[in-house]
Amino acid sequence: MAESIKNKNIEIVGFACSYCSFKASEMAGSLRMKYPEGVKLIEVPCSSRVDPAFIIKALIEGADGVFVAGCHPGDCHFIKGNYYTRRKIAALKEMFNAFSIDGRLRLFWVSASEARRFVDKVTDMYNNIKEKKK
């Protein structure tokens, strides 16, 4: 199933916190900002809801990249969920590094008002992966 998309388009799955990055993505849409259609979001209540297993699953199933986007350090709606996220992603990146796939995982901090930053971050990730895949 996944094969048919694998070689054609870049597919990125992003986990976005409902209080900040997901809001920023809504605003980006309202402002008609454009970004590659390969970027698709899954809304989570907090970035800390993201189980490393989700990230691995997405990659195994054919995603070219995965990102987790949460509130800036100190701004977590759930007080310090994003600190847990930071730790988890750092550990995962270390592991991915051993397989030279660390470029396929990113963590961004994007607040609800940073629609432009959201678009810049996802577009940059997309272009980066596209470049490597050539």
Place this chain on the structure above:
Amino acid sequence: MRIGIFICHCGHNIKSTVDIEGLKGHFREMVNIACVEDYPFMCSEPGQALIKSSIERLGLDRVIIAACTKTLHQDMFKNLVRDAGLNPFLLRRVSIREHCSWTGEDKDKNTKKAMRLIRAGIYSSAHYEPLEEKQVEVNKSALILGGGISGMSAAAFLARAGMDVYLVEKEDELGGHVRRVGDVWPIRERGRDIIEGMVKELKTLDNVHIFTSSRLVSFGGSFGNYEAVIKTKDGEISITAGGVIVAIGFTAFDPSVKPELQYGVDKRVVTTLEFEENMDDLPLKEGSRVAILHCIGSRDDTIGRPYCSRICCINAIKTGEKIKNHIKDSYVESFYMDVRSHPRGGEEFYEDTQEKGVLFTRANISEVIPEERGVILRGEDTLLGMAFEREFDLVILSVGMSPSKDNHEIASLLKITLDKDRFFLEAHPKLRPYDTALKGIFIAGTCSGPKDMEESINHGRASAVKLYGLLNLGYAFIEPFVAYVDPKRCSGCRMCEQACVAKAIKFDDNLHIVKVEEAACMGCGLCNATCPSSAIALRGYKDTMIDDEISALTEAV
């Protein structure tokens, strides 16, 4: 399973860049799909009727609405589903507008993306379960932060409507900036008189509790029952309030940030706020030469103030007119980038002031040079394209509005967001300009961006009306998205207990497993991502739901 899919065109907003017929054909082929409908506006009455009648007629057990993002119209759609006899937690919204039709231009690619997004909705909602929202009583009272004109306007409305109001002002008296404005345009009254009138009215209402020289020190709880601790002159007090209105105003731009203006260095350089406070204290006499500079602290990228402050052009015109009226034989020249005299009557006021003899020069002022005989302005006339130097006795800087110094502190106490200019961010700039992302927390006045008095009063009242509407129901629903434990799977390792920031997880010494205290659970899902035994799950965001969304997004369509 009987799934109904409802695809909205949103006029042309979705339809023009997503192939609706293509989507319909695609989903009709899928198993378990009882109907696929489309309509120009699903949120309209006929659109709602279509959804409701389909649920009733076909006995749908899942409703997928592919339309705008779920921040919009969610309560309406939930009520609709509930009225049709289906549990509202079996509804899934899929955003094919904000996350698809508006972000991509290629119709073919957008259509494929929409297919995947809708599939994600279908797959994940297969694991949904009927949930009950807990109904809680709300406290019919409001905490208002900031006793400027916007906060006072909100307080007066709510108190007259019968609610308890706690008005917290950090200074020792109410009124904010308006108290300092000597001549309020266009009504030409003293700001202090307007404020005194309002204070008097508030003091006659015994359900208004005013705390001056006070500030918020801690904040928690949820809509209907927010808990706040206020530090007052006489110690700390705790209050429970159903909702909050943030009205902490602005800070007048401090021109000393721009050293070339010599503000704070030379006494002959002052701001419009100082002029308003006391014109008589300024060195003005017969024949004085006065320069007024527009846009100080506005429309200036170099100092991070790219926005227009909306009030300073009128303030500059008002200042020029006043000097012309009161100081005999004065020479007044106003230096502007563009004159934005936008409020009603502003353009006429600008013309009248020109007729009175105030000269308006389009210019960039590069430097203010203090000399003994006078203050020299150096700049460029941008209409003539010529450099100039002119001497004045007094320079008045028409200062703009900067975000209040306390914005960051209040935003992080309340867990609400600031925009890129550091004003408070509204939930939606057009549709929800009073709301924040948190239910029952509203913003009013200049804390969300530059406004004149009329706009600040309107904003304050509108927020008050919205809060009143929410609280007057008397009850609120608490989202049932809390964690729960599967006792058969829990090994009692207590890792979730350690992780939980809300301390909502308790270990049962007899059973050697954990349980969740629902009232304390914030619904973050950290425990769910931490448990090595998949024994604790967050309702609404269970592993199976997210796993299947991932599959939907990565499989071929």
